[in-house]
Amino acid sequence: MSKVREQLLALLSSGKYSDLVITCGSDTHNVHKAIVCTRSGFFERAETFAVGREAAESKIDLPEDEPAIIRLLVQFLYECAYDIHPPVRSLSSSAPQVQPWFPHSCHTRGAQYSLHFPCKKELCEHHICGTHCRSKCSDFTCSVCDDLRPHRSAAEYASRLLVHAKMYEVGDKYQVTGLKELARENFQAACAVSWDDEQFAVAARHVFTSTPESDGGLRGVVMEVLRARRGVLTKPCVGAFLRQHPGVMYELLAGNAGM
Incomplete structure (x- = not known):
């Protein structure tokens, strides 16, 4: 992972210096205007012409969209890529053995394959609990590592x-x-x-x-x-x-x- 990409992910994960909030369903994304407004014509106009309460709060609500798709959209705005994490049931014995702790839930105590909260363990070069997921990931499987599987159906x-x-x-x-x-x-x-x-x-x-x-x-x-x-x-x-x-x-x- 490049240093710049890692820093952008850390900004998104932590919400540090965030000056715009995007909500969709129960999801809240603390984002940065300098990133999302320069990469999206919609968000640029929404911020430029915002009025009333949303303008005062620097908030944009997307009630008509699917939260899961908006999560991928926000990821793309920061990474120029999006990862579709496979369901846990898709894992098999052909998964890379260098990550024997996948899947895990870093915020759940006592669950099988879990790592106790708060977790700072680096699972692989693509994910660090507490940095990339605010120690809230559940049934996490790294999509990059998963793509290394020799046989994807x-x-x-x-x-x-x-x-x-x-x-x-x-x-x-x-x-x-x-x-x-x-x-x-x-x-x-x-x-x-x-x-x-x-x-x-x-x-x-x-x-x-x-x-x-x-x-x-x-x-x-x-x-x-x-x-x-x-x-x-x-x-x-x-x-x-x-x-x-x-x-x-x-x-x-x-x-x-x-x-």
Whole structure:
């Protein structure tokens, strides 16, 4: 981890020098205008033209968004990356043995694999309890270390498809530089592995309901999969998606006619 990235993460985790609060559901993010307002057109305008109570408190509430997605958004604003932590049940004996204490909960006493609060132990080079998580992480598994696993199943990639689609959506909604591009790359990579999973149809449905026709980013990826993987068209879940979006079927038929 670079020194600058580590310092930014420490600022976000500690809330030190924070001059703006972003809330979503029960989540509160103590952020810094110099970072979030320069990287997001939405937050820049919200801060510039804020009035009333939110202006006085330097607070922005996002009641319509999913807290989990906003957490990833805030992470991206500070790191230019976002990590989708896999569920604990996805771990297997193939996980790196150099971290035998994963998963852990640094704020829970007595739980299996737990480290007693307050915990300052460095679990790996990517996470230090008390610095990166305010000693509040639960069932923590380092996503960077987890990516070193030699065999990640297609189901695991499939479970991330919808998250990447939602990150693309918030990247557009909040005008975050670079987020749409990264989400598209991640979505395309996940599709290459899990195009045969039912989650592909779920993600495709979200793509076509959350983006305008003029935005060909993720729509283009979905169309590439449908054209290249004809077998996926026979799946009931994909058939239901096509019935909801007949324009997609028309494009596929028109493409065949032009061949």
